[in-house]
Amino acid sequence: MTAAPQPGETARQPADASSELAVRTEGLVKVFRKQRAVDGIDLAVPRGSVFGFLGPNGSGKTTTIRMLLGLSSATSGTIEVLGRPVPGALQEVLPRVGALVEGPAAYPYLSGRANLQRFDAADPSSDPRTRRDRVAAALERVGLTHAADKKAHAYSLGMKQRLGLANALLAPRDLLVLDEPTNGLDPQGTREVRNLIRSLADDGTTVFVSSHLLAEIEQVCTHAAVMRSGRIVAQGSLDDLRATGGRTVTVRTPDVGEASAVLVRIGLSPRRDAGSDALVADLPADLEPETVTAALVRADVRVRGIALGGGTLEDLFVALTGEGFDVAA
Known part of the structure; x- marks a missing residue:
C-alpha cells in the first residue's frame, strides 16, 4: 500500500485507466x-x-x-x-x-x-x-x-x-x-x-x-x-x-559415446566440445537439467561434471549484438 503524502507534498495521481x-x-x-x-x-x-x-x-x-x-x-x-x-x-x-x-x-x-x-x-x-x-x-x-x-x-x-x-x-x-x-x-x-x-x-x-x-x-x-x-x-x-537467450547443458564424462546415445534418446542433439571429454547440447525450455542427469545415471554413464549454460541476459546480449558486456558491479 502506498503511504499517504505528508502535508505539503504533491499527492500521487491515479493511474490513467486508458493505459497500462x-x-x-x-x-x-x-x-x-x-x-x-x-x-x-x-x-x-x-x-x-x-x-x-x-x-x-x-x-x-x-x-x-x-x-x-x-x-x-x-x-x-x-x-x-x-x-x-x-x-x-x-x-x-x-x-x-x-x-x-x-x-x-x-x-x-x-x-x-x-x-x-x-x-x-x-x-x-x-x-x-x-x-x-x-x-x-x-x-x-x-x-x-x-x-x-x-x-x-x-x-x-x-x-x-x-x-x-x-x-x-x-x-x-x-x-x-x-x-x-x-x-x-x-x-x-x-x-x-x-x-x-x-x-x-x-x-x-x-x-x-x-x-x-x-x-x-x-x-x-x-x-x-x-x-x-x-x-x-x-x-x-x-x-x-532469458528464454529467448536459450540454454545449454554441458556433460563431462569419459564415456562420451554412451553419454551421446543417452542424450539423443531424450531428444537432444549433442556435439563434442573440441579437445575435451565434454558434450554440449541445446536444452529446450520443457526439459529440465535434472532429467538429463537422471537419464545418464540410469544408463550407468560416469559423469565427471554437468553444467547449465545460457538463459541469462549476458547470453542474450552477446547473441543479439556480438559484443561483450560488463556483468558485475
Whole structure:
C-alpha cells in the first residue's frame, strides 16, 4: 500500500485507466545531422515495473531518455509518458517524474542539504513549510544524513550520485528515470540503491533504469529492453528474455559415446566440445537439467561434471549484438 503524502507534498495521481504503460513510444527517431542515433523504436514500459534499459555505449539509450523527459526533441515518432503526450503535456507530466540523467549536478560550494533545499525551492508545486522535512527524509533514504552539511565539492563520486538520487526523491513520483544509478558506488552503496529501487517499486512507482551492469539488472528488474545501434533488438519480461537467450547443458564424462546415445534418446542433439571429454547440447525450455542427469545415471554413464549454460541476459546480449558486456558491479 502506498503511504499517504505528508502535508505539503504533491499527492500521487491515479493511474490513467486508458493505459497500462508508464512509457510508450511508436516509431521514435532522432537524427543528428546524418546519423540516426535512435532508429524507429517502439518502447513499452509497464506501469509498476522495474524496467532495465540495456545497451553498449553509443547505442542510443541516453538520447532516448532525453527525449522521454523533453530534454531533446524527437525527429519523428510519438511519445507518451504516464498516459500523456510528450512534449505536449510536459507541464503536467514532469511533476510526477523524478530523474537522474547523465550524472548528478550540484552547486559545489553549497552543502548537500542546501543543494536539496535549493532544488526543492525551484519546484513551483513544493510547499516551503514542509521543505526541511522533505529534504531530511530524502537524505536519510539515500544514506547521506551524516554528510548533509558537507560541501558538495568534497563529495566522492558515489556521494554525488546519492545526492542526485535524493533530488529525484524530494516528492512522490509515479515514474523514476535513473541513468546508471550505481555509477561510482561501492558494493554497499550498490546494494542500498538496489534495495531503494525495490522499495520504490513496492510503493507503486515505475522505475526505468538505464545500466550497463547486467548483474544489477537481473537482480532488480522485472522487464528489460536491449538496444543496439539505435534500435531495440529485444524487449519483454526478464523471464521471456532469458528464454529467448536459450540454454545449454554441458556433460563431462569419459564415456562420451554412451553419454551421446543417452542424450539423443531424450531428444537432444549433442556435439563434442573440441579437445575435451565434454558434450554440449541445446536444452529446450520443457526439459529440465535434472532429467538429463537422471537419464545418464540410469544408463550407468560416469559423469565427471554437468553444467547449465545460457538463459541469462549476458547470453542474450552477446547473441543479439556480438559484443561483450560488463556483468558485475
